[in-house]
């Protein structure tokens with residue numbers, strides 16, 4: 001119903017067009033388990049390891065955004081995000097893994113799970129076969145979604161703060177810096193999506209929905225320890 005509300009912001013219309021998939025991703029049992037602290041540590045460790053591989057391909061996807069750039073502004077945008085992932089986020093992730101008992105050697109020897117492959121290669125293909133907007137729409141569930149996951153969790157009555165081993169993870173994505181990056185992505189998408197035809201919007205909605213479902217599968221992979 002709300003999917004046809006044409007006065008809504010374009011990004012919100014993307015979400016509305018796959019509302020049940022988006023909720024299944026944001027409110028996934030893995031996410032709830034981080035919120036109430038009941039998620040088994042083995043599931044979180046499995047997720048952390050696969051997320052390292054995800055980040056490698058995520059960085060490649062922003063490298064692809066640099067390649068797909070058509071202006072100085074687009075070049076700069078892709079480059080800045082690529083640098084932030086490689087110089088900051090991946091280093092943080094490696095030390096985070098170390099705290100959870102996963103060494104750099106462990107990370108170097110990891111086997112990629114099917115859910116990781118499916119998601120990351122989907123995003124890379126959406127970008128390779130499309131333009132910069134296709135790529136950003138495929139990446140939006142990562143960037144905007146994790147910010148929404150953290151905000152959603154902070155608003156839940158079941159959130160357990162004291163003694164919750166996942167609270168630092170939640171705080172990291174609730175942090176102003178990550179929330180601002182997500183808002184910058186929403187703003188960029190709202191500007192770019194404003195001018196597209198209904199046919200193009202429908203095409204991009206499918207990419208957004210596919211990527212959202214693959215994000216939910218990524219949580220599920222963590223939960224079930226799937227390889």
Ligand SMILES: Cc1ncc(CO)c(N)n1
Pocket residue numbers: 051054141142143146215218
């Ligand atoms: C799977 C996945 N999606 C999104 C993010 C946020 O960057 C992440 N670290 N991992």
